[in-house]
Amino acid sequence: MFRRDPLFRALVLLRPRLPRLALAVVCGVLSLGSALALAGVAAWLITRAWQMPPILDLSVAVVAVRAFGISRGVLQYCERLASHDTALRAAGSAREQIYRRLAHGRPELTARLHEGELVSRVGHDVDELSDALVRAVLPIAVAVILSVAAVGVIAVISWPAAAILAACLVLAGVVAPWLSARGAAAQEQLARLHHAERDVAAMTALDHGPELKVSGRLPAVIAESEHHQRNWGDALDEAARPAAFGAAMPTAAIGASVLGAVVVGIGIASSVAPTTLAILMLLPLSSFEATTALPAAAVQLTRSRIAARRLFDLVDDEPDVAPAHSAAPTDLVVRARAVAGHPTAARTVPVDLELPLGARLAITGPSGCGKSTVLMTLAGLIPALDGAVTLGGYPLTQLAEAELRSKITYFAEDAHLFATTVRDNLLVVRGDCTDDELEAVLTRVGLRHWRDGLPDGLDTILVGGAAAVSAGQRRRLLLARVLLSRSPVLLLDEPTEHLDAAASDALLRDLLAPGGGLFGPDRTVVLATHHLPADLTEQVPVLRLHHRAVSASAGTLAGGRPHAT
Incomplete structure (x- = not known):
């Protein structure tokens, strides 16, 4: 007692x-x-x-x-x-x-x-x-x-x-x-x-x-x-x-x-x-x-x-312990035959898809339709209400926490910027990065001129965290973290929010380019966005969600071929 x-x-x-x-x-x-x-x-x-x-x-x-x-x-x-x-x-x-x-x-x-x-x-x-x-x-x-x-x-x-x-x-x-x-x-x-x-x-x-x-x-x-x-x-x-x-x-x-x-x-x-x-x-x-x-x-x-x-x-009463038969999948195909949603929410999203390594998928729809919920379910952050999500044939629940996070990484829309240096804000995703790598990713996300204007370069302290930068600069800094990640499967939530239409479209094309762009063909990219350029809808698969309790689902995506529902 x-x-x-x-x-x-x-x-x-x-x-x-x-x-x-x-x-x-x-x-x-x-x-x-x-x-x-x-x-x-x-x-x-x-x-x-x-x-x-x-x-x-x-x-x-x-x-x-x-x-x-x-x-x-x-x-x-x-x-x-x-x-x-x-x-x-x-x-x-x-x-x-x-x-x-x-x-x-x-x-x-x-x-x-x-x-x-x-x-x-x-x-x-x-x-x-x-x-x-x-x-x-x-x-x-x-x-x-x-x-x-x-x-x-x-x-x-x-x-x-x-x-x-x-x-x-x-x-x-x-x-x-x-x-x-x-x-x-x-x-x-x-x-x-x-x-x-x-x-x-x-x-x-x-x-x-x-x-x-x-x-x-x-x-x-x-x-x-x-x-x-x-x-x-x-x-x-x-x-x-x-x-x-x-x-x-x-x-x-x-x-x-x-x-x-x-x-x-x-x-x-x-x-x-x-x-x-x-x-x-x-x-x-x-x-x-x-x-x-x-x-x-x-x-x-x-x-x-x-x-x-x-x-x-x-928090759990006891620290999390890896499953007794934790697996290390070599095949990085993501398959989902599941119903995504929060246990207390009325809206659910059936998801039926297959993402081979190197696939691209865009999830679109209005706010509140379940885009973030689908991403978090694919990342194993929210358990599926029904069915399962697998990586290399193993259910995500059977993977050890460290193994799962090294293979699938979810980047939230409202990820935190800390009131510390620019360098430290980038190193949170991978602590072994060199300054040359940090400079390179800032250039790739369009922050080169901003970085050149900082008084102390990478040692500049972002006083107040997100309050020290504009909404667009914050979004690009968060995207720089994505580029530094080594996870083969990347799930991005609204990566171009708060950017102007032209910059947003250009960045989305680089993110979803099947043969390269910001990510190579050996990495899977799934992103949620409110807006998708018209030309991309013909190049990459699109999962469109709506404000309905039961939503349309994406079919099998084989070899990165466009398929939308």
């Missing part, structure tokens, strides 16, 4: 440094232990000074008060350093594991999500998960150790007072956090929903701002994001109300504990020293300092558990 808890499973993602976490716990215990010792020594010192003994009798206590006062701050700083270092390293480890599993896991887990939702999960949810170490695990461990120590010290003086203190500590350290967690869990899911919707609207405005502004929809999208932001804030406020009762309960427990100590102290006043009575009265005040953070810790555990569930909805 415990192993099914999302937080326990998330340890594989976080990989916390246990020695460093243990150091943080030790520093936290010593820091709050110094506060506890400071209260006890100060109570003894005040009471003993009232008795006006020789000053030398107080010198050790005076030094101890100074030592505990200084050490508390120093140790608390050390605890912050150790705990935050642990949490930041754990967050980095979790993101690394998530990125790795996204790259090698089941694509259908992410294909159905908007980019804003992905950003929310990989960003905010990972932060919530790593915060559990600092804001939950550490406070709980420190509170347990100090509570036991405080009850033990009071038990030496009076068992009834120790029992009262233990009951109040249970109230402040167990019941109050439970109430806080129970109240927060009821509303946290709703708050997360508004958070994700806000991120989706914000990412839409950021990614498609110019197009939305031209169409007049940008103010509405921004207003929608602001609306979700307000709803998110209201939902979080609603989640905080029950937690407020849990946060107030430790204060009531402190009062009850002190009152109990006073009552017990009055009863034993005649049999113990005044200094002992002072310790009995003041020590409970400091013993609750560790438990005041526990309601917030319980709320953090709830949020972290929800974040862990969302992350495991995004």
Whole structure:
């Protein structure tokens, strides 16, 4: 049962440094232990000074008060350093594991999500998960150790007072956090929903701002994001109300504990020293300092558990493992007898085609008709709803991930440009390229003059990523990545979008030229486009899709002969 808890499973993602976490716990215990010792020594010192003994009798206590006062701050700083270092390293480890599993896991887990939702999960949810170490695990461990120590010290003086203190500590350290967690869990899911919707609207405005502004929809999208932001804030406020009762309960427990100590102290006043009575009265005040953070810790555990569930909805619970009988096809013929589509979508696209090595195929149709879905199905990124796609006679599901990606590569229409150098943006597809190769592909895609105008050449940083270039330049940079790829089967989604008609037609002819062009006759090219020059429709096969649940399909393409349906 415990192993099914999302937080326990998330340890594989976080990989916390246990020695460093243990150091943080030790520093936290010593820091709050110094506060506890400071209260006890100060109570003894005040009471003993009232008795006006020789000053030398107080010198050790005076030094101890100074030592505990200084050490508390120093140790608390050390605890912050150790705990935050642990949490930041754990967050980095979790993101690394998530990125790795996204790259090698089941694509259908992410294909159905908007980019804003992905950003929310990989960003905010990972932060919530790593915060559990600092804001939950550490406070709980420190509170347990100090509570036991405080009850033990009071038990030496009076068992009834120790029992009262233990009951109040249970109230402040167990019941109050439970109430806080129970109240927060009821509303946290709703708050997360508004958070994700806000991120989706914000990412839409950021990614498609110019197009939305031209169409007049940008103010509405921004207003929608602001609306979700307000709803998110209201939902979080609603989640905080029950937690407020849990946060107030430790204060009531402190009062009850002190009152109990006073009552017990009055009863034993005649049999113990005044200094002992002072310790009995003041020590409970400091013993609750560790438990005041526990309601917030319980709320953090709830949020972290929800974040862990969302992350495991995004990635496989275990890293992707290659099939036991993974194949390495030598025949690179792509055959599809399948129905392409998303599991939750009403529109499906039957696909019946055969692509020998070196074939060319253009997929055309209006937006939303399923062009990208067909490409992603051919690439093995989305499983076919029915039938199968094979490479060299092997179903794509039987191929190891590395083997499949080395043979078939899908280049998305909205592939990301990173806020780094031009060189690094090209090397993401193949890291062993030389500068001469990079210069050559920039020339082949028509970016030679643009590259010559860059202040630092290939070392020029694209500040803001895609925002640093025009839409046409971005499209040509993405196409340069395609040219650098060594995959024999290339699937291109809208490679000429945002180019003027003349440049788009010329580039499409180079991409689809059967005997050469940008790609040699030993490479298969399948591309999706809204527009295809009239002369190309007579030279290359065309798969035309329409806004219908059942679409026309392409027949067998043998030897690259034109065939269109």
